[in-house]
Amino acid sequence: MPEIHVEHLVKSFGTNRVLDDVSFTVRDKEFLTLLGPSGCGKTTTLMSIAGFQSPERGAIRCGDDTFFDADARIDSPAEHRNLGVVFQSYAIWPHLTVAGNVAFPLKVRRQGKQAIRSRVAEVLEFVEMGAYADRYPYQLSGGQQQRVALARALAYSPGVLLLDEPFSNLDAKLRERSRTWLKQLQHSLGLTTVFVTHDQNEAMAMSDRIVVMDQGRILRSGTPEKVYGEPADRRVAEFVGQCNFLTGIVRTGPGGKHLLLTPEFPDGIVVRGRRDGADGSPATVAVRPEDIVFTDTAGDGPEPTILDTSYLGDHYQSRVSVGGLELIVHSRTRPGGDTSHVRIPPAVATFVD
Numbered sequence: 510m511p512e513i514h515v516e517h518l519v520k521s522f523g524t525n526r527v528l529d530d531v532s533f534t535v536r537d538k539e540f541l542t543l544l545g546p547s548g549c550g551k552t553t554t555l556m557s558i559a560g561f562q563s564p565e566r567g568a569i570r571c572g573d574d575t576f577f578d579a580d581a582r583i584d585s586p587a588e589h590r591n592l593g594v595v596f597q598s599y600a601i602w603p604h605l606t607v608a609g610n611v612a613f614p615l616k617v618r619r620q621g622k623q624a625i626r627s628r629v630a631e632v633l634e635f636v637e638m639g640a641y642a643d644r645y646p647y648q649l650s651g652g653q654q655q656r657v658a659l660a661r662a663l664a665y666s667p668g669v670l671l672l673d674e675p676f677s678n679l680d681a682k683l684r685e686r687s688r689t690w691l692k693q694l695q696h697s698l699g700l701t702t703v704f705v706t707h708d709q710n711e712a713m714a715m716s717d718r719i720v721v722m723d724q725g726r727i728l729r730s731g732t733p734e735k736v737y738g739e740p741a742d743r744r745v746a747e748f749v750g751q752c753n754f755l756t757g758i759v760r761t762g763p764g765g766k767h768l769l770l771t772p773e774f775p776d777g778i779v780v781r782g783r784r785d786g787a788d789g790s791p792a793t794v795a796v797r798p799e800d801i802v803f804t805d806t807a808g809d810g811p812e813p814t815i816l817d818t819s820y821l822g823d824h825y826q827s828r829v830s831v832g833g834l835e836l837i838v839h840s841r842t843r844p845g846g847d848t849s850h851v852r853i854p855p856a857v858a859t860f861v862d
């Protein structure tokens with residue numbers, strides 16, 4: 510399957526610049542997710558790849574094909590790009606059966622009757638909808654309709670799959686099941702896939718790599734582990750999971766490790782990663798709530814005031830106050846009693862400014 514190269518896309522609607530120098534590569538067979546808040550330009554990026562939007566600047570290449578090149582005035586029509594696209598609203602045709610919906614793009618491509626029949630059967634098997642071929646959309650659940658939309662997109666063996674929030678109409682349980690199932694299908698068919706979502710859990714669960722966008726720009730890209738564990742930017746840390754931010758002064762400690770000294774943690778927090786010329790400069794670090802520990806050892810850290818605690822099934826979430834600072838802490842057990850100090854273990858904090 511081809512790689513996709515998105516290069517320096519710029520796109521405005523009137524005076525509103527919605528893509529501002531967007532570049533990324535989707536590798537062969539990779540599941541890449543565009544993640545970001547509503548209005549950040551995810552759909553516009555996807556629609557530019559699909560050929561339904563034309564940027565003002567930049568280029569989009571897919572394997573050896575140039576889909577779009579503003580300088581060279583190339584903008585190939587959507588139907589020549591051989592991409593499978595599934596929109597947020599699956600838009601399957603209500604007057605056609607499941608098989609009719611899936612056959613439609615093949616008929617448009619003027620394939621023979623026998624070839625269409627066998628391909629429709631094959632694709633419906635991929636999405637586990639073989640038994641529903643003769644049903645109409647109104648006789649299907651939301652999840653089943655979504656599978657039909659996917660089958661229709663897969664029918665003509667596209668090199669690349671583009672998915673724009675395909676699970677947004679499903680309930681939480683079905684959404685979760687659909688994620689696993691789609692990921693398995695994508696993997697087994699080896700499809701290069703670009704997926705759009707504003708749901709960070711969905712992005713984490715499904716992606717080989719995530720591209721985090723905000724206000725038409727790419728803030729960060731990397732594996733889910735990298736984006737979550739080393740967000741590098743405060744907006745990424747805030748958007749991808751919950752996060753605490755601590756501000757202080759950097760000191761170089763034993764072994765060349767960087768420490769962040771804050772009024773609440775005067776002995777210093779050992780920060781992961783290095784930064785040149787940081788000694789003595791102000792800095793902000795991000796610490797995930799699950800990385801902060803309640804402890805009964807007084808020397809380990811300050812004594813917080815617990816403001817409130819919620820039980821969330823697999824953990825407790827507490828809001829605690831340490832000096833003037835409020836922190837969110839996740840713990841396996843309810844804090845209080847002899848677990849009355851908070852500790853930030855070495856190398857869980859990362860610089861974010």
Ligand SMILES: Nc1ncnc2c1ncn2[C@@H]1O[C@H](COP(=O)(O)OP(=O)(O)OP(=O)(O)O)[C@@H](O)[C@H]1O
Pocket residue numbers: 522525527545546547548549550551552553554707
């Ligand atoms: N056809 C259009 N005309 C004018 N403005 C548009 C048009 N399409 C999108 N926009 C604007 O461009 C910006 C980016 O929209 P886009 O749909 O790409 O965002 P998104 O990240 O996909 O958001 P969501 O998650 O809500 O779908 C928004 O401010 C939106 O209002």
